[in-house]
Amino acid sequence: MSSTPENGRTPENRPHGASETHPQVPRVVIIGAGIVGCSLADELTARGWTDVTVLEQGPLPAPGGSTSHAPGLVFQTSPSKTLAEFAKYTVEKFVSLEVDGVSCFNQVGGLELATTPERLAELHRRAGYAAAWGIRGEVVSAARCKELWPLVDESVVLGGLHTPDDGLARALLASRAQLERATERGARFLERHTVTGIEKEDGRIKAVVTDQGTFPADHVVSAAGFWGPVIGRMAGIDVPLQPLAHQYARTKPLPELGKATEEASKPILRFQDRDLYFREHTDRIGIGSYAHQPLPVDPFAILPYDEARAQDMEMPSSYPFTEEDWAPSWEDCRWLIPALREAEIETGFNGVFSFTPDGMPVLGESRELRGFWLAEAVWVTHSAGVARAVAEWMVDGRPSLDLHECDLTRFEEAQRSPSYIRERGSQQFVEVYDVLHPLQPMEQPRPLRVSPFYARQQQLGAHFLEGGGWERPHWYEANAPLTEGLDIPERDPWSARFWSPIAAAEAKATREKVALYDMTPLRRLEVTGPGALDFLNRMTSNNLRKKPGAVTYTLLLDERGGIRSDLTVARLAPDRFQIGANSPADLDWLTRHAPADVQIRDITSGTCCIGVWGPLARDLVQPLTRDDFSHEAFGYFRAKETYLGHVPVTAMRLSYVGELGWELYTSADLGLRLWDTLWEAGQDLGVIAAGRSAFNSLRLEKGYRAWGTDMTDEHNPYEAGVGFAVRTDKEFVGREALDNAPVARKLTPLLLDDPAAVVLGKEPVFAPTLGSARAGGAPIGTPAGYVTSASYGYTLGRCIAYAWLPAELTTGAGVHIEYFGEKIPATVAEEPLFDPKMTRIRR
Structure with a gap:
């Protein structure tokens, strides 16, 4: 799917939704004339969308929602x-x-x-x-x-x-100022109009019904604040706010x-x-x-x-x-x-x-009802910024900021129940001013989602954190004896929270023997149908026209070349693919674009995965199958459907930790049998279970990116260091934008100079070697960028930090990372930091 002359968008992906009967000036109805609704009307009309009607059930300019009583404090x-x-x-x-x-x-x-x-x-x-x-x-x-x-x-x-x-934001004044500007451009604001229904036709928005009449619309935006769930129910859309x-x-x-x-x-x-x-x-x-x-x-x-x-x-x-x-x-x-x-x-x-359950706004267009948008759970502090982003999204097809934290698709089905929303929303209130560690999990309701291996993990003393509702082992107390004799630097109290030196032992065991990693929470999609290959090949950046059995690392890009996600795509049969994805937004994006002859199904909950990695991985797996798992017969980035013992598995030779091994997938009902089979077979090899803490350390030593943390749709592949996943000799979404993609900044690996120093992520990075000529003429003392991911590299004996920094910084350049007010020296390194010739994976 190449970009088209239609402002870089394709007919089937018309998120701004100008209908065929109103292609130039879409009719927009905004529900709610609080600070968000007024800001959005101003932003839309400033971009030429002047057929905007704002409906408000209360009196203007103070209709009685949160804006009318907001104290107006804005801490940025x-x-x-x-x-x-x-x-x-x-x-x-x-x-x-x-x-x-x-x-x-x-x-x-x-x-x-x-x-x-x-x-x-x-x-x-x-x-x-x-x-x-x-x-x-x-x-x-x-x-x-x-x-x-x-x-x-x-x-x-x-x-x-x-x-x-x-x-202090004077919220009612700001609402009035934007109301007046939008009105001058053609918008109309109607007070005392209570919405009573939403009309739809063929999966698209048609009109908004009020007690004062019906308003046809190509787009409807719910900016109703705490009434959002009420409007959502009329539209048949869940609005996860409390x-x-x-x-x-x-x-x-x-x-x-x-x-x-x-x-x-x-x-x-x-x-x-x-x-x-x-x-x-x-x-x-x-x-x-x-x-x-x-x-x-x-x-x-x-x-x-x-x-x-x-x-x-x-x-x-x-x-x-x-x-x-x-x-x-x-x-x-x-x-x-x-x-x-x-x-x-x-x-x-x-x-x-x-x-909301995670304290973030809920923004975006519903897939179930096209043309119905949410701009909900927005405080005055963020109101104009949200309005600009949503207006860009509607008019231009994408916002200029990364919004994955706010995307309405981000919540899993298990996180959308009224009980969950009430419980987690209430906890967000309690924690507004709490000192929260970046790894700190919510306390309730847990456990909610567990892998089939959960009972075995508990027996091994797993320390669980939580993500996406899943219980995720970060280390296992059973591995505590393995820390004896290891030289592990002491940590400061902050970085020592939700961490254990056991992670170092688990990383070492993965590098030297073999370890089992629970990869079940990673999202899996099945794409089938006669058009599956053509569809996926034009939706992603790499070449997928390979024989069944091939696995390809590729990117989902938007029309401007921004990285929406990174995927691993396994072609299991001519018209059947398994995709390793990142979030519900990937399913949403692919489903929006899929033609009639392609079916997409989220298979995460019905399946499970164990990563078997380490130099002894083949010694563990090969005796369990009649298939040849040698390097010659089962090469890197290949997939094979086989049996391990009694368990049917899809084995993919991938490694996110930089060691020989496989991702082994089976159905959830057979997951426990798969774990027990591998565990029993690995006892003579010294097999251990290892957690996410070691996993993150190992993947940073190899420089493997984490989408949503290291790179987002604000970045293009060449900046992010994943240009190898782009094939410019084919057509795909975002292809034209990459011809002139800038590389003024890069995702840069840093090694902290002090072997005992640790940072955790989101710290500012200062680059004195760039002087006052830094980007935009910024003065000395202005950060040159910020850290994305960071973890101690136990194999390297240094903390690794990846950071977005100016492209002119070269290997060996000195920088400083500010951590709790202290500037810690670090050096730009060359990647991959570990095993640059990939000899450990390809053996």
């Missing part, structure tokens, strides 16, 4: 680069908007306080995020915190993170603020150690608390605007203030700010807003 820094980019654009845009001479953003800055050593360390880590994502910020002393916020008790403060470009109530209170006038005339002059303040935040309201202080128990709200029970007013509610999103929940937080406020010790609360309410 986040562990998520995507959320940080959303917030940066929101600040940039709102600073440029004003209504009646009043700016829509009060850039007073932000200040996050630490009253414990753990929180102070966390602020250094957050300062690293800020630097990595291009946000100004610095960790400051307690005395400086007192200067910035004179009302705090300096004696209890250890330091703070000051971010001068953060501040509304929760959050306490906010204002004090009576404080003498210490004097006769203040400005809305706010001090930075917005976070006291995350006690789940609190503060902002000024002229001579009063506004206080928000996440310290109370989660207060979930049924979105189907939230009252319409007029009914809420009739019951003495200020708005549907404002619930009565619960004094019993507030009492402990009020004591914490008084402890931090002595001026509050004699103060009283004047008003308070419990404001409703949305949480």
